[in-house]
Amino acid sequence: MRRKSRPVKVGSLTMGGDNPVVIQTMWDKALTPxxxxxxxxxxxxxAMGCSLVRFAAPNQKSAEHLGRLAQETDIPLVADIHFDYRIALRCMDFPIAKIRINPGNIGEAWKTEEVIRKAADKGIPLRVGANEGSLPKELRGAENRAAAMVQAAEEQLDILEKLNFDQAVVSLKSSNVEICRTANRLFAEKYDYPLHLGVTEAGPLIPSLVKSTLALGDLLREGIGDTIRISISxxxxxxxxxxxxxxxxxxxGTVPHVNLVSCPKCGRTTFDTHKFAEEIETSLYSIDKNLTIAVMGCVVNGPGEAQHADLGITGMGDQIALFHKGEIIRRAPLCQANEVFWEELEKLR
Ligand code: SF4
Structure with missing residues:
Protein backbone atom coordinates (compact mmCIF):
# COMPACT_ATOMS: atom_id res chain seq x y z
CA MET A 1 0.00 0.00 0.00
CA ARG A 2 1.39 3.37 -1.01
CA ARG A 3 1.04 6.32 1.32
CA LYS A 4 -1.66 8.61 0.05
CA SER A 5 0.04 11.80 -1.01
CA ARG A 6 -1.53 14.80 -2.69
CA PRO A 7 -1.05 14.93 -6.46
CA VAL A 8 1.22 17.72 -7.66
CA LYS A 9 1.51 18.57 -11.33
CA VAL A 10 5.06 18.98 -12.59
CA GLY A 11 4.87 20.05 -16.22
CA SER A 12 3.39 17.17 -18.17
CA LEU A 13 3.63 14.64 -15.32
CA THR A 14 1.81 14.30 -12.03
CA MET A 15 3.69 13.32 -8.93
CA GLY A 16 2.02 11.82 -5.88
CA GLY A 17 -1.54 10.58 -5.64
CA ASP A 18 -1.84 7.18 -7.30
CA ASN A 19 0.87 7.93 -9.81
CA PRO A 20 3.94 5.75 -10.24
CA VAL A 21 7.18 6.66 -8.49
CA VAL A 22 8.98 9.19 -10.69
CA ILE A 23 12.65 8.62 -11.54
CA GLN A 24 14.75 11.72 -11.62
CA THR A 25 18.37 12.65 -11.98
CA MET A 26 20.47 15.79 -12.00
CA TRP A 27 22.48 17.22 -14.87
CA ASP A 28 26.10 16.87 -13.78
CA LYS A 29 27.67 19.66 -15.79
CA ALA A 30 27.41 23.41 -16.19
CA LEU A 31 25.03 24.44 -18.93
CA THR A 32 26.92 25.17 -22.14
CA PRO A 33 25.85 26.99 -25.29
CA ALA A 47 14.34 6.64 -23.25
CA MET A 48 16.05 5.02 -20.27
CA GLY A 49 13.08 5.73 -18.00
CA CYS A 50 13.91 9.08 -16.43
CA SER A 51 10.94 11.44 -16.13
CA LEU A 52 12.42 14.55 -14.55
CA VAL A 53 15.85 16.21 -14.76
CA ARG A 54 17.12 18.87 -12.39
CA PHE A 55 19.61 21.52 -13.44
CA ALA A 56 21.56 23.94 -11.30
CA ALA A 57 20.73 27.50 -12.35
CA PRO A 58 23.38 29.60 -10.60
CA ASN A 59 22.86 32.81 -12.60
CA GLN A 60 20.57 34.59 -15.04
CA LYS A 61 22.51 33.31 -18.05
CA SER A 62 21.86 29.71 -17.04
CA ALA A 63 18.18 30.54 -16.43
CA GLU A 64 17.90 31.84 -20.02
CA HIS A 65 19.58 28.71 -21.38
CA LEU A 66 17.51 26.38 -19.24
CA GLY A 67 14.36 28.14 -20.32
CA ARG A 68 15.21 27.61 -23.99
CA LEU A 69 16.04 23.98 -23.30
CA ALA A 70 12.72 23.46 -21.49
CA GLN A 71 10.86 24.84 -24.49
CA GLU A 72 12.58 22.43 -26.86
CA THR A 73 12.32 19.17 -24.90
CA ASP A 74 9.42 17.02 -23.74
CA ILE A 75 10.94 15.90 -20.44
CA PRO A 76 10.03 18.25 -17.56
CA LEU A 77 12.99 20.15 -16.10
CA VAL A 78 13.61 21.42 -12.60
CA ALA A 79 15.65 24.54 -11.82
CA ASP A 80 17.75 24.37 -8.69
CA ILE A 81 18.04 27.90 -7.30
CA HIS A 82 20.05 29.20 -4.39
CA PHE A 83 20.45 32.75 -3.08
CA ASP A 84 19.02 34.85 -5.93
CA TYR A 85 15.22 34.87 -6.08
CA ARG A 86 15.33 36.70 -9.46
CA ILE A 87 16.69 33.56 -11.14
CA ALA A 88 13.64 31.64 -9.91
CA LEU A 89 11.32 34.36 -11.19
CA ARG A 90 12.96 34.32 -14.62
CA CYS A 91 12.85 30.51 -14.85
CA MET A 92 9.10 30.60 -14.28
CA ASP A 93 8.59 32.80 -17.36
CA PHE A 94 9.44 30.00 -19.81
CA PRO A 95 8.21 28.09 -17.75
CA ILE A 96 10.38 25.54 -16.03
CA ALA A 97 8.27 22.64 -14.68
CA LYS A 98 9.44 22.85 -11.06
CA ILE A 99 11.62 25.12 -8.96
CA ARG A 100 13.73 23.90 -6.10
CA ILE A 101 14.41 26.64 -3.56
CA ASN A 102 15.60 26.90 -0.03
CA PRO A 103 13.76 29.86 1.55
CA GLY A 104 16.53 29.91 4.17
CA ASN A 105 19.13 31.17 1.69
CA ILE A 106 16.94 33.44 -0.43
CA GLY A 107 17.23 36.36 2.02
CA GLU A 108 14.43 38.71 3.05
CA ALA A 109 10.99 37.14 3.39
CA TRP A 110 9.48 39.29 0.61
CA LYS A 111 11.83 37.72 -1.94
CA THR A 112 10.64 34.22 -1.13
CA GLU A 113 7.06 35.49 -1.14
CA GLU A 114 7.48 36.85 -4.65
CA VAL A 115 8.68 33.44 -5.81
CA ILE A 116 5.76 31.68 -4.11
CA ARG A 117 3.19 34.11 -5.57
CA LYS A 118 4.54 33.73 -9.08
CA ALA A 119 4.68 29.92 -8.72
CA ALA A 120 1.03 29.93 -7.58
CA ASP A 121 0.00 32.15 -10.50
CA LYS A 122 1.74 29.93 -13.01
CA GLY A 123 0.82 26.59 -11.41
CA ILE A 124 4.47 25.69 -10.87
CA PRO A 125 5.31 23.46 -7.91
CA LEU A 126 8.13 24.25 -5.52
CA ARG A 127 10.43 21.70 -3.99
CA VAL A 128 11.52 22.59 -0.48
CA GLY A 129 12.98 20.52 2.31
CA ALA A 130 16.01 19.91 4.44
CA ASN A 131 19.43 18.38 4.10
CA GLU A 132 20.90 17.17 7.34
CA GLY A 133 24.20 18.80 6.46
CA SER A 134 22.73 22.25 5.97
CA LEU A 135 20.16 22.68 8.72
CA PRO A 136 19.32 26.21 9.82
CA LYS A 137 21.66 27.59 12.49
CA GLU A 138 19.24 27.11 15.39
CA LEU A 139 18.79 23.40 14.58
CA ARG A 140 22.40 22.50 13.83
CA GLY A 141 23.20 21.25 17.31
CA ALA A 142 20.01 19.19 17.64
CA GLU A 143 20.54 15.73 19.04
CA ASN A 144 17.62 14.22 17.16
CA ARG A 145 18.80 14.91 13.63
CA ALA A 146 15.79 13.40 11.90
CA ALA A 147 13.33 15.45 13.96
CA ALA A 148 15.40 18.58 13.31
CA MET A 149 15.20 17.95 9.56
CA VAL A 150 11.42 17.61 9.76
CA GLN A 151 11.25 20.82 11.79
CA ALA A 152 13.35 22.63 9.19
CA ALA A 153 11.01 21.43 6.43
CA GLU A 154 7.99 22.48 8.47
CA GLU A 155 9.37 25.98 8.84
CA GLN A 156 9.66 26.23 5.05
CA LEU A 157 6.18 24.81 4.52
CA ASP A 158 4.77 27.37 6.99
CA ILE A 159 5.99 30.15 4.70
CA LEU A 160 4.28 28.49 1.72
CA GLU A 161 1.08 27.67 3.55
CA LYS A 162 0.69 31.22 4.88
CA LEU A 163 0.33 32.24 1.23
CA ASN A 164 -2.05 29.30 0.59
CA PHE A 165 0.52 27.59 -1.60
CA ASP A 166 -0.13 23.85 -1.50
CA GLN A 167 1.82 22.53 -4.49
CA ALA A 168 5.03 21.67 -2.70
CA VAL A 169 7.18 18.57 -3.03
CA VAL A 170 9.35 17.89 0.00
CA SER A 171 12.75 16.26 0.35
CA LEU A 172 14.49 15.22 3.55
CA LYS A 173 17.98 14.07 2.76
CA SER A 174 20.89 12.86 4.79
CA SER A 175 24.01 10.90 3.93
CA ASN A 176 23.20 8.71 6.92
CA VAL A 177 20.83 5.87 6.02
CA GLU A 178 19.08 5.67 9.37
CA ILE A 179 18.55 9.42 9.72
CA CYS A 180 17.28 9.61 6.16
CA ARG A 181 14.74 6.83 6.75
CA THR A 182 13.59 8.19 10.10
CA ALA A 183 13.13 11.76 8.87
CA ASN A 184 11.00 10.62 5.94
CA ARG A 185 8.91 8.32 8.14
CA LEU A 186 8.29 11.12 10.64
CA PHE A 187 7.28 13.52 7.91
CA ALA A 188 5.04 10.98 6.17
CA GLU A 189 3.09 10.43 9.40
CA LYS A 190 2.17 14.11 9.54
CA TYR A 191 1.86 15.42 5.99
CA ASP A 192 0.60 14.36 2.60
CA TYR A 193 3.01 16.39 0.46
CA PRO A 194 4.72 14.20 -2.16
CA LEU A 195 8.13 13.09 -0.95
CA HIS A 196 11.28 13.17 -3.04
CA LEU A 197 13.58 10.47 -1.67
CA GLY A 198 17.33 10.36 -1.85
CA VAL A 199 20.47 9.78 0.16
CA THR A 200 22.57 12.88 -0.24
CA GLU A 201 26.28 12.74 -1.03
CA ALA A 202 25.90 8.98 -1.22
CA GLY A 203 29.34 8.47 -2.75
CA PRO A 204 30.69 6.53 -5.73
CA LEU A 205 28.75 3.71 -7.35
CA ILE A 206 29.06 0.90 -4.81
CA PRO A 207 28.64 2.86 -1.55
CA SER A 208 25.78 4.81 -3.10
CA LEU A 209 23.96 1.69 -4.25
CA VAL A 210 24.22 0.09 -0.84
CA LYS A 211 23.11 3.20 1.08
CA SER A 212 20.38 4.14 -1.37
CA THR A 213 18.97 0.62 -1.56
CA LEU A 214 18.83 0.40 2.22
CA ALA A 215 17.24 3.81 2.73
CA LEU A 216 15.01 4.14 -0.31
CA GLY A 217 14.21 0.43 -0.53
CA ASP A 218 12.81 0.32 2.98
CA LEU A 219 10.83 3.54 2.56
CA LEU A 220 9.37 2.50 -0.79
CA ARG A 221 8.42 -0.90 0.64
CA GLU A 222 6.52 0.98 3.35
CA GLY A 223 4.72 2.95 0.64
CA ILE A 224 6.65 6.17 1.26
CA GLY A 225 8.11 8.08 -1.67
CA ASP A 226 6.72 9.66 -4.82
CA THR A 227 9.93 10.42 -6.66
CA ILE A 228 13.48 9.16 -6.25
CA ARG A 229 17.00 10.09 -7.15
CA ILE A 230 19.92 7.80 -6.47
CA SER A 231 22.76 10.23 -6.17
CA ILE A 232 26.04 8.74 -7.42
CA SER A 233 29.45 10.28 -8.05
CA GLY A 253 8.53 -0.34 -12.04
CA THR A 254 6.05 0.81 -14.62
CA VAL A 255 8.09 0.50 -17.78
CA PRO A 256 9.24 -2.76 -19.38
CA HIS A 257 12.52 -3.87 -17.90
CA VAL A 258 15.40 -6.00 -19.11
CA ASN A 259 16.71 -8.21 -16.35
CA LEU A 260 20.44 -8.69 -16.97
CA VAL A 261 22.00 -11.71 -15.29
CA SER A 262 25.69 -12.41 -15.71
CA CYS A 263 28.19 -14.77 -14.14
CA PRO A 264 31.14 -13.51 -12.12
CA LYS A 265 33.63 -15.65 -14.16
CA CYS A 266 35.91 -18.38 -12.82
CA GLY A 267 38.69 -20.63 -14.07
CA ARG A 268 36.32 -22.24 -16.61
CA THR A 269 35.62 -18.97 -18.40
CA THR A 270 36.38 -18.69 -22.08
CA PHE A 271 34.50 -15.41 -22.51
CA ASP A 272 35.05 -12.07 -20.78
CA THR A 273 31.62 -11.64 -19.17
CA HIS A 274 32.71 -8.54 -17.25
CA LYS A 275 33.65 -6.64 -20.38
CA PHE A 276 30.68 -7.82 -22.41
CA ALA A 277 28.12 -7.06 -19.70
CA GLU A 278 29.59 -3.61 -19.28
CA GLU A 279 29.45 -2.99 -23.04
CA ILE A 280 25.78 -3.89 -23.41
CA GLU A 281 24.42 -2.80 -20.02
CA THR A 282 23.43 0.82 -20.66
CA SER A 283 21.69 0.12 -23.99
CA LEU A 284 19.43 -2.48 -22.38
CA TYR A 285 17.59 0.23 -20.42
CA SER A 286 16.18 1.65 -23.66
CA ILE A 287 14.54 -1.64 -24.68
CA ASP A 288 10.79 -1.48 -24.43
CA LYS A 289 10.13 -5.11 -23.53
CA ASN A 290 10.35 -7.36 -20.47
CA LEU A 291 13.25 -9.71 -21.18
CA THR A 292 15.88 -11.67 -19.30
CA ILE A 293 19.35 -11.52 -20.83
CA ALA A 294 22.18 -13.76 -19.62
CA VAL A 295 25.92 -13.26 -20.09
CA MET A 296 27.72 -16.43 -18.99
CA GLY A 297 31.36 -17.44 -19.06
CA CYS A 298 31.29 -21.10 -20.06
CA VAL A 299 29.10 -23.66 -21.71
CA VAL A 300 29.52 -26.10 -18.80
CA ASN A 301 27.18 -24.13 -16.57
CA GLY A 302 26.11 -21.10 -18.60
CA PRO A 303 23.04 -22.22 -20.60
CA GLY A 304 21.90 -24.51 -17.77
CA GLU A 305 22.07 -21.94 -14.98
CA ALA A 306 20.52 -19.29 -17.18
CA GLN A 307 17.89 -21.47 -18.82
CA HIS A 308 15.21 -18.92 -17.95
CA ALA A 309 16.91 -16.32 -20.18
CA ASP A 310 15.18 -15.15 -23.32
CA LEU A 311 18.60 -14.62 -24.81
CA GLY A 312 21.91 -15.77 -23.41
CA ILE A 313 25.49 -15.61 -24.58
CA THR A 314 28.23 -17.86 -23.31
CA GLY A 315 31.85 -18.69 -24.05
CA MET A 316 32.51 -21.99 -25.84
CA GLY A 317 36.24 -22.45 -26.41
CA ASP A 318 37.28 -19.98 -29.08
CA GLN A 319 33.65 -19.33 -29.93
CA ILE A 320 30.57 -17.90 -28.29
CA ALA A 321 27.18 -19.58 -28.28
CA LEU A 322 23.85 -17.82 -28.09
CA PHE A 323 21.02 -19.59 -26.35
CA HIS A 324 17.30 -19.19 -25.80
CA LYS A 325 15.63 -20.85 -22.78
CA GLY A 326 18.68 -23.08 -22.35
CA GLU A 327 18.88 -24.23 -26.01
CA ILE A 328 21.81 -23.15 -28.17
CA ILE A 329 20.52 -21.26 -31.21
CA ARG A 330 23.70 -19.91 -32.79
CA ARG A 331 27.49 -20.09 -32.64
CA ALA A 332 30.03 -17.51 -33.81
CA PRO A 333 33.72 -16.63 -33.39
CA LEU A 334 34.51 -14.69 -30.21
CA CYS A 335 35.30 -11.54 -32.18
CA GLN A 336 31.70 -11.41 -33.49
CA ALA A 337 30.10 -11.67 -30.04
CA ASN A 338 28.71 -8.14 -29.99
CA GLU A 339 27.38 -8.19 -33.54
CA VAL A 340 25.55 -11.53 -33.33
CA PHE A 341 24.20 -10.78 -29.85
CA TRP A 342 22.48 -7.57 -31.05
CA GLU A 343 21.22 -9.34 -34.18
CA GLU A 344 19.50 -11.99 -32.07
CA LEU A 345 18.24 -9.46 -29.53
CA GLU A 346 16.71 -7.43 -32.33
CA LYS A 347 14.59 -10.47 -33.28
CA LEU A 348 13.08 -10.51 -29.78
CA ARG A 349 12.11 -6.82 -29.66
S1 SF4 B 1 29.08 -19.90 -15.77
FE1 SF4 B 1 31.00 -21.01 -16.05
S2 SF4 B 1 32.52 -19.38 -16.06
FE2 SF4 B 1 30.70 -18.47 -15.19
S3 SF4 B 1 31.03 -18.73 -12.98
FE3 SF4 B 1 29.77 -20.46 -13.69
S4 SF4 B 1 31.26 -22.08 -14.10
FE4 SF4 B 1 32.43 -20.17 -13.98
Missing part, protein backbone atom coordinates in the same frame (compact mmCIF):
# COMPACT_ATOMS: atom_id res chain seq x y z
CA UNK A 34 25.44 23.55 -26.87
CA UNK A 35 21.68 23.15 -26.67
CA UNK A 36 21.72 20.27 -29.15
CA UNK A 37 24.05 18.15 -27.03
CA UNK A 38 21.80 18.68 -24.01
CA UNK A 39 18.66 17.87 -25.97
CA UNK A 40 20.24 14.64 -27.21
CA UNK A 41 21.25 13.68 -23.67
CA UNK A 42 17.76 14.43 -22.33
CA UNK A 43 16.16 12.24 -25.00
CA UNK A 44 18.49 9.42 -24.05
CA UNK A 45 17.64 9.85 -20.37
CA UNK A 46 13.92 9.81 -21.16
CA UNK A 234 29.08 9.07 -11.62
CA UNK A 235 27.02 9.92 -14.69
CA UNK A 236 23.27 10.70 -14.59
CA UNK A 237 22.79 7.57 -16.74
CA UNK A 238 24.12 5.42 -13.92
CA UNK A 239 21.69 7.17 -11.54
CA UNK A 240 18.77 6.35 -13.84
CA UNK A 241 19.89 2.74 -14.17
CA UNK A 242 20.11 2.42 -10.39
CA UNK A 243 16.60 3.86 -9.94
CA UNK A 244 15.24 1.51 -12.61
CA UNK A 245 16.80 -1.51 -10.90
CA UNK A 246 15.51 -0.50 -7.50
CA UNK A 247 11.94 0.05 -8.67
CA UNK A 248 11.89 -3.07 -10.85
CA UNK A 249 13.16 -5.27 -8.01
CA UNK A 250 10.59 -3.79 -5.62
CA UNK A 251 7.82 -4.48 -8.14
CA UNK A 252 7.22 -0.74 -8.51
Missing amino acids: DLEEEKKALSRMA DSPYKEIMACRELLANLGL
